[in-house]
Amino acid sequence: MNKARVVLRLDNITKAFGSLVANDAISFQLREGEVIALLGENGAGKTTLMNILFGHYTADSGEVEVFGDRLPAGNPRATLSAGVGMVHQHFTLADNMTVLENIVLGTLPLWKLGFGRAKAKSRILQLVDDYGLNVDPDARVGDLSVGERQRVEILKALYRNARILILDEPTAVLTPQETDDLFATMRKALALGLSVIFISHKLHEVTAISDRVVVLRHGKLVAEAITKETDRHMLAEMMVGEEVTPPKVQTQLVGEALLELKSVTTPDQGSAPGLKAVELQVCSGQIIGLAGVSGNGQSALADLVGGLIRPAQGTLMINGSDTTTWSPRAAVRSGIARIPEDRHKTGTISDFDLTENAILELYAQSPYSRKGWMKWGVARAFTAKIIQTYDVRCPGPETRIRLLSGGNMQKLILGRVLETEPVIVLANQPVRGLDIGALTYVHEQLLAARNRGAAVILISEDLDEIVALSDVIHVISEGRLSPGFERGSKTTAELGVWMAGHGFDESSAHAA
């Protein structure tokens, strides 16, 4: 393995954003035909490093060599033509164009007449064959599934004759089965002499596919190892820097049902499916985990419980009573704490200060306002209490929230919704993008809410997180909900089968 030539060399890459050093003198080499797993927590500097390699950022110092040639800084075009292809975590596809158009985009001189559709198509079909990447070149990208879109991204790189593939968290959006297909494609690529950098924080995937592991922590390269000579436990320790202990969950008696969905159907939202005749019961003192590949109806469920949409059919019962008028405000008044999926877009208003954000859901109630007049003093006191209780690190309540880190922003949201002692907690991807400290804190808060008798719904794409925290797991696929599985009654692989859409009772789905 070590005799293969070096195809990519990163030499002392350093990049700082203000006082934060995102990459601190990072060096490593990628050899022909190997897979390097780039392992690290969120915020460890993986994405920054790849953005430098790809020319989206310019490094403060250090250089990148591809096939022995130094890459000019800050030039994505040069990186592409040197043979580096990147599959971003967030797909970079234009929905209103076809697969073929997306693939040929940027590969031809702009001033050419025509783009040789027929020739391009036959080449794409050849690649589809060679790498087992099944997609129709003439389909509109907007109509494709997430897995198919990822294949288009890989095709884009291959079409440009990429010899080095960088995959940024590619499995986050895939079912375990789709992940296997992706690995098969990767192996075909390796056999054809390509090299791969695989970015992930999922240890079992790293051990399954990579030859070597490079671990980043707080912007520094902390370890480099041959995968075979390590194990998951060692990797986890290297990544986190301390012994990882899964949260301790004590079993407790389950109380009455606080939230019930009775055969609820909601309309589809564009390409995202709505709920299909969903039955769900969440009881006091229980965490219900909702597993599933993103875009399978999780948003519909979150929107429904959060008050943004109403059932088209069926009933939603809160605290044993039917919800006839249902709105976000009604949800808040019924004691539902909502932790939104996207804290930047829906959870907070970035140019508002902490106080204004803290009362976003409560401003219309006494004591925060009276007869239409705001009581800013009360609001500030409330915010100060949240900042103290939930350890929000900030210069003060008048700071604009956009200046806070993701973790502190999430703590403010937690404080805002938990401070009112909610009876139901709806946590939608509550730890996405958080570092390990904040993540642990959020999990502890969710468990604490459960332990004092709240009913908790946890939606996450991370199956490990679901398995670790949930008392009962439901799998959601294309808007259908699986029966509840008690803690420990199903393995991850079995849940994966459900996530891929198998096992659902077809008759009940059609009854919707």
Added chain:
Amino acid sequence: MRLEPIANPTTQRTVGFPAIALISTVILTSLLAMIAGASPFSVLGLILKGAFGSKFAALETLNRATPLIFTGLAVAVAFRAKLWNIGAEAQLYVGAVVTVVLGTGALHWNSAALIPAIALAAMLAGALVLLLPTFLKTRFGVDEVVTTLLLNFVVLLWVSMLLEGPLKDPLAMGWPKSAKLVSEARLPRIVDGLRLHWGFGLALISAGMIWMIQTRTTLGYEMRAVGQNKEAARFAGIPVNIVLIKTALLSGGLAALAGFSEVAGLKGSLTLDLSPGFGYTGIIVAMLALLNPLAVVVAALFVAGIFVGADSMSRAVGVPTYLADIMLATALLMMVLAIMLTRFRVRWD
């Protein structure tokens, strides 16, 4: 090139960039004055003198600022909630029409009852004019920029139709002009003998009230939340569409007050040249004031000063008055750029 947000902008930044914007506006204006064959210093001096150089000039500036405060407030209120009301011109004329309809003898009330009644009716009519585009926006997702712009043309034609038809003053000898308001409907002067009417006072009071609404009330909080992040506002339970409709009512009403105050305070009757684009200039006023209602008053005085000053400058040295519009357009563009630069750093990488 990349923009990087600055956590805590320095004072040099927050003052420096807007200052540079104003200075470069003045330089550009001077250049144009030179092209027009006049000395830039005399042109700028004449503008200043024409605007504030005498009691008469200053009063003229205050009078000119009055409708601009109203339309500036109308725009500031709407833009704060990201409701792009470019139709203040139409709302102004509708307010003026209502003033004429009610103020030319239809109601035989005394001043104390008649003036507030007319003002309220004008506000209501202006509000309704903006309600249609707002409804089209919330219900059908039609961009209100285009609809409010197009409605300006429709309303102006409608006013022209009224002035040649039912509202035409029979004594005006074929000129499209309405009858004069009865004296009970006229806004009195603030100080006897000084040519400044209570419309100006009303404008100042309105600015204060809007400031109170924006900073102290739940409606103000809602309007800012909707303007900053509609999605987060909806998620939090703020009734976005209702807030937009309330905003529209307020904004349309304020713009209509401009028409009311021009007719009842200054002109006494309605003609088709009542507004030389006060509705559009209100956008500049609001933007220069950074949408702050109190700053709108200052910005309106500045803008009115430039217009009044440019008129007298043009009479003196023959440089076209359009220089004033160029100056304001430049100030507007420079200022939005400057404000952005106070909050973001440009990085070349």
Added chain:
Amino acid sequence: MEILDILLSASFWAAAIRIASPLIFAALGELICERAGVLNLGIEGIMVVGAFAGWMTVFVGGGLWMGVGVAMGAGMLFGLLHGTLTVPFGLSQHVVGLGITLLATSLTYFCYRLALPEVTSPPKIEAFQPLAIPILSDIPVLGEALFNQTSLTYLAFALVVVVSLVLYRTPLGLALRAVGENPSAAAAQGLSVSAIRIGAVMVGSGFMAVGGAFLTMSAFNSFFFEMVNGRGWICIALVVFGSWKPGKTLIGAILFAAFDALQIRVQQTPIGADVPYQIFLMMPYLLSILALVIMSRRAEVPAALMVPFNKGER
């Protein structure tokens, strides 16, 4: 039945095509900007600039095509200003657009007053003349309507075809559509989003200016204040009506112009005598609003329209 007579007459359709021509130029220009993700509200002012620049060039002795070129160049300069402010600096497209309309209009009027300080009636120029296309212009009705127009009208129609071809059949069009739909997609493929957007706004603004120039060089033959009279705003509505597609936008422009031509003619009939003329003049604007409402549900808006793109921000 007079209306039917009007609708069947060749002169009516010839007028409709003539009225449509400036709208076609300007709407195509707006379409190019919006397809690249930039709403250009400078359109109204840029049309004024184009009208003046084209006319002035001919007035001082330049050739007609030179006038078109100068108009286009002037429009592109304002496009450059618009693009620079809205694309790399990401300023509000609404505010910048309106500011540019104001700046362009006032600068034009300023220059006009400087050039011609004391004119009461605006001077005329020797403008584009109708050019009958042999054989085709002999076709009854259709021939006179379509093939006896000025060269600028033919250019407008040709431009629709060219813009369609570029948009859907060339790498450039692909890049343009990509930056308007998902700028990250273009950036990830090594394209410069800023360069493409600024370029699109410049070319689009150039077309708007030519649309304005049509008014002075092929319709009214002189320049006067407020001659654009909301045509720019109408073009924005036409682009929405045409679902951001050149062909449909062309149809929209012709339909709109036919309606405009019709109202002018109906005004002269006995029906028209009973109705105030302002009602007829309102129709184009009301019709535009109606078109926006009807098309709002079906339209496929470019996903990144009015969304600034800041490199490195996700």
